[in-house]
Amino acid sequence: TAVAPRMARAAAAGGLIRVACTVPAGAVDPVTVDDNGGLLMLHQTGEFLSISGPDLVLRPHLAESWKPNGDGTVWTFKIRQGVKFQNGKTMTAEDVAASIDRLADPKNSSNALSAFKGVLSKGGAKKVDDDTVEFHLDTANGNFPYLVSSDNYNAIIIPADYAGDFEKTFIGTGPFKLDKYTPKVGASFVRNPDYWGPKAVPDRTEWSFYQNMQAMVLALQGNQVDIVSQVSAVGGEALLNDPSFQIISEKTSSHQQVHMRCDMAPFDDKRVRQAVALCLDRKQMVQGLFSGRSDIGNDSPFAPVFPSTDKSVPQREKDIAKAKQLLADAGHANGFTVKLTTEQYLEIPDYAVIIQNAVKAIGITIELNVEAQDAYYGKAVFGSSDWLDSVMGITDYGHRGVPNVFLNAPLKSDGTWNSAHFKNKDYDALVAQYIVASDLGTQRAVAKKIQELLLDETPVIFGYFYHYLTPAKKNVTGVPPVANRLFLSQAALT
Amino acid sequence: MSMQAADTAPAPAAPARTGGAGRERLRLLLRSGTFLAGAAIVAFWVACALFGSDVVPQDPYAVDLMSKLQAPSPDHWFGTDRLGRDIFARVIVGARDILTIAPLATVLGTVLGTTLGLIMGYFRGFIDEAISRLIEAVLALPLVIVALLALVALGTSYITVILVIGLIFTPLIARTVRSAVLTERGLDYVAAARLRGENPFYIMFIEILPNVVPPILVESTVRLGYAIFTVATLSFIGFGIQPPSADWGLAISDSYGLINGGYWWTVLFDALAIASLVVGVNLVADGVQGVFET
Amino acid sequence: MTPTAPWQGEMASAPDALSIRDLDVAYRVRGKVRQVLRGLSFQVGRGESYGLVGESGCGKSTVALAIVRYLARNGRVRAGRILLDGRDLLALGEADLRKLRATAVSMVYQDPGRALNPSLRVGAQVAEVFRLQGMPQAEALDRAAAMLARVQIADPSSVMGRYPHQLSGGMQQRVAIAMALAINPKLLILDEPTTGLDATVEAEVLDLIARLRGEFATSILFISHNLAVIARMCDRVGVLYAGLLVEEGGTRELFDNPRHPYTVGLLRCLPRRGRRKDHGRLDTIPGLLPPPGADIAGCVFAERCAHADEYCRAVEPPLYDLGGRASRCHYHERAPDLPRATPSDPAAPIAVDREERPVLRTQRLAKTFAAGGHAVHALSAISLELWSGETLGLVGESGSGKTTLARLLLGLIEADGGSVIELDGGQLPAAIDRRTPDQVKALQIVFQNPDSALNRSHTVRHLIGRALAKLARVPAPQQLERLLAFTRAVRLADRYLAVRPRQLSGGLKQRVAIARAFAGEPRIVVCDEPTSALDVSVQAAILNLLADLQATRRVSYVFISHDLGTVRYISDRIAVLYLGRLMELGPAEQVFRGPHHPYTEALLSAVPSLDGSVTERIRLKGDIPSAIRPPSGCVFHTRCPRKLGSICEDQEPPLIEAEAGHAIRCHIQARDLQRERPAPMPAEAPAS
């Protein structure tokens, strides 16, 4: 059960790997970390119960196996034995239960709370014996293991008596242990000689923190680092097109949702929503914005990467004539003007400009209002949030291993992030079916229905699902492509 | 009275010649090489801001993803950006926002600063002392940092950028006006006005203000230069002009990661545009200063 | 050459110390060349003291700077030669020029405070001159101390260690003179060395220069606009007008018997020989100096000359040699008979009735300023009366509180508590804001500097019109009529109404200021040195105007001036201030005739007179003490040449009437104060 079986042909041990990553926004604490820089730090020394691979299939790690009870309300995990924390203490089921329970406890302001909400409550994680932990869920959930896998980046296993000082010790069970951590500046890790699994290849890894992506790109080009944790395709062109670098890339379910309010003119007519969606040339967008490094979306959260996605549902293509027709049918033959509000984040402003350009063809004029992120999200409740109240908007959604969150919050009638104000009983029922389904066949069957329904209603345009890109020097080997993670234990410079 | 009109004899010698001080200064300005060079540059960019979008060969906002990041060529004189937009067209229209925000901010600062400076310089005493302290406190911080602080607190929008820069300029201009007013206040015509029983506001605005116009003019042209500098800088660090404007600072901010990939044209022309505009404005300011501060 | 100087004779064959031949100097201003010196020629003989006089802007300083080759960047010698001790200065290379400056010529100019390096100690600056001659530092310092002693600096070693700003103006000028004389120069140029100094200090410095002139056998080029100073200091005089030498001659001859209409006019402008306003008007010179660079055909002065005819306007007069003297006038013989430009008939004198209630009265008027944490006692316990139609002259050295008194009366600053100002018997609030419009209207002022007094952004019409509207409350329709009446009364042509002050000459500006002051029909006009910024020719016109206005409108004046001659001309009574105290108060004639307060006496004796008589009388030593810590007892005791003893240090003398209406604040008895010697200015003068 190696971390990355495909990378077995490890290079000779030793050496130093230098990585550039974004500055951890806050203190590195497994409970609260919610940003890319911070979460990358967590799993340098910490480990998960299981690892969600590039194919989104879970592989056992600190847990050796797991199974649900009959109705999927209790999941039992077998914990690996003989694993030691870096302080020498042995990891037990108690540590596992405590680690997860800590995340589910509202008192701790855990960042994982939203993932566990309605699924797992405090006290739901119970140690059964030294190698068994049971999770008693609030409701049945077929995809629960994903919530305690590497998909949930807060869910590393740390000692039960953890006192909130992770940043000092970086205590975990992983192949590296902390050498030095300087907030805002960088960190370094050294090989953990007592690691339970295959020992780390590099002697050391050195992490430098950068304020922005350009800085990291420059650092890589200037040979100051070997790997950049992540770049977005937009702005990363300098690397993507440079043959002296490789891009370690993984498909993900990350995407931008273009919502249109189903309860407000002009989008209260689904033909108008469809018309807008029909204007987009998705292939061109994937090429132009991402240099091909993203997947085309079909206006549902079922990204190609999800095993449950039914790929037979026909892809929506650009069709201006049809769009015009639909718009005319809806009574907007001469188009209209609408305001698109969105956040200043990643390629979203560019995406907004592209949409603005595209809908010109059918006479729709979009006024752009690109706001700072916090202005856009506002208080994040209906009535005082541009995100949830705007008639049209674009919102960033990060990668999830399973589509559950995407299906629930932004689209269900009572979804807390339902910025499209989409209210559809059939849809709600289908999603409920999907959540409890624990076998892939059932899931895919329900997925097909959901996909078709959303394609018809189009409350949200899912234009593309972009890849997770990790640029590295050509001679870097042994880095597995895992979204939002950077596992370096088998990395080497050749 | 029997006295002969001594001085009333035609006085060809009096320095009285055509025109007033204003026209004389204008004449001097038009002789100053730096001023003319600066004015030409500024006029060019103002024209671009006003009419640029009508004359550019391509739509500066038209996205063409299939021809992104093309090097300068006869089709795209300055190349294209990462969305395939024509950089030449964008540089030409890119002056619009900054040339709206910066002058408005300067005007705001000038109006408020002048009023404040008049009050401080005229009344002196406690008001002056108190406001001076406040001004000194604000001036203890670099412009960019004050702006940053304010924009974080208030949120970024054109209005807040104008307000923030205008309000930051207020004390700076007030300080200049104040010291000019202090000098003026020491002059006897102010005493003469008081001896006519004029009220303070008449004295401040009718008597003193016209005489402190030169320093105000100099200060506000200098401030305009700073305003442009500041707006550009704020845009670059993400607190100024927001997308999808074709603004130069924003363009540089968006593209400076590309230069190392060889896409130098995505930043170079915008950089030159900013440089030329600020240098132009400051050459104008320098010319104005040379003429009005002698 | 006047062979009066004893140290001269035997060197007569040697070249002149300075010889200037046909010197043309021009400044380039905005691309235009303005000629300011035209074919100037004169010589300064060895050991001679040559005076150069002329009104402001006629090119005096330019001459001086051309001689030392230190013209402004835009200035250029276009033609002519300057021979210093026979050597052509303009032909010298840089190194030779430096050598010449280090050994042969030095210069002292106006404003000694700025002529000394503010960040170097005095000793170092003086020693520098000796260092340049190759002396070691220690010796140079010794020589510097010796040099300072020679310019009568009492404690050279302590002065050497000080910085210039720690010295008074008079001391600074002594240091400058010491530096200039340190090289024992062949030629010493003094460009208005005493302008800006108080009369008492000026007298001291002039005495010093006169003495040193005897010690160092130096030739002197003495530049001044002050005819009396030149008369006192020089053997020969050249009169400069618009860059031309219009007359030259021995001092006595020239002043006694001028042969150029300009010189004649200048001399007539001065209120000389005890002349007073009721003796008749002063004469004036009409018109103005041509601007630099003006194209002039014929005689430069023709424009302003009553003798001038077509010939004068057409043919430029040469410098006629009149035997030992010269004049650039075709009609030089007739020059002294120049008709008056202003009729001399005095304005009908007003009878001042001192029996009636005074129009203005102050009691215990005092003012203490707070400056930098100190109390400055600018004025103490001044009790004065001013009757309708009379002029009260206010004299005193700089800092004696004259302006403070004026501003207190006007309410521009507030008097200390306990002070009383009464207008027509009614108490006047201290601050102007609390005075009624009528009270505000009653007191107006004419300031010293019209540039400061007139708002440069407003037109003449606005300046006077606003005063009419605010003070006289003239309704708009009648305003223009009244305005014209006023401007005509001050003899200001109508066409100036639309003009802004900057386009007016100094004299015209002062007329505007006077018109404004009179717009509200004031009872009292305070004149704070109204003529001291003006050239003599203009000063006379303004004094005439003030006298005329007083006669027609029966206003009272408080007239402040440094210039005793002017004060005497215009005033009915005179008050002498020293360190904020009233030292003497009495009718003008009595104050001048005596008995006087020792301080008044010193002031009077400091005034150089045009007849060149050297007044070796009372010289005040030292500087006026600080108003922050005024001396105890009689405030004047520290400088008083007639100090009695400890009583002066301990007790403030009361103001005692020496004669009816003439009070003196001194412990010395009035009759003892009456000196035998004649007053410096002859008391009575024939009306010319």
Added chain:
Amino acid sequence: MSTLRAIPRRLLLSLITLWILSVIVFIGAQLLPGDVGRAILGPLADPRAVANLNHELGVDRPLLVQYWSWISHFATGDMGMSYTMRAPIAPFIATALGNSLKLAAVAFVLVVPLAIFGGVIAALNVGRPLDRIITVLGLSATVVPEFVSGIVLILIFGVWLRVLPINANWPPDAGPLTQVYYLLLPSLPLFLVLFGYIARMARAGTVEALDADYTRTAVLKGLPPRTVLWRHVLRNALLPTITVIATQVGYLIGGLVVVEVLFHYQGIGSLIYVAARSKDFPTLEAGVLTVGIIYTVATLAADVLTSMLNPRVRLGAAA
């Protein structure tokens, strides 16, 4: 009244200034964030977590209490806890300040002598082409924003010529010289901006001194030009320049924000910038107040220095 005696008063005024500044900064930081916890935890965080955090941070207390607790701790060197880093701020400020000072020092060491030299040369050639060139180039350099000149410099030296590192962070074991080498490129934009200011001041001071009467006195004494220049002209001319240099210290920090961001340098400027971006108000407040203190101290020091060097001020006006 002498200025040396006025120093305590000057000090008091500076303290008042700083106090007002602290109020401004505090109010500025309190103005918007209606919900600090939300700002920190992000839009998608659970409301319970947000409320918890707000209580923990103490931001639900009255403003006056918050201000007092902030400023009284600040005075003792305790700058509080960073919202985002959940750690004491002071050490961050200290490190960042150290770094910024290094960068500023490199810029200053380069710019001060060169700019003064340039200004004096221009003054000595006043009105001539050399003067025009220095003045106009200096002005242009000064007014071009750092990020513009920085980009161009990166392009030239870092990308095309590849002679200077484009990232200011030196390798961990770098010696002082290497550090300076890494700081060269980042210091250049600062150099350019400062050059114009200082040169302009030096020029103006020198021109004024050259025109001064005391210089005339010195020349007419027959002193050699060199003595005139050094002893008489520059001594007086460069005094005001000191004050300008000091005020530029404050300005420099503003420039540092951009330069440090551009060159990825961990100084006080980028600390403030990051705090601003992430709405970490305690850090922002601490950073800004620190900058204010530095500026105030620098100008105070310049005042004292000027008055010590300038006998006019040191010894007071004539009695």
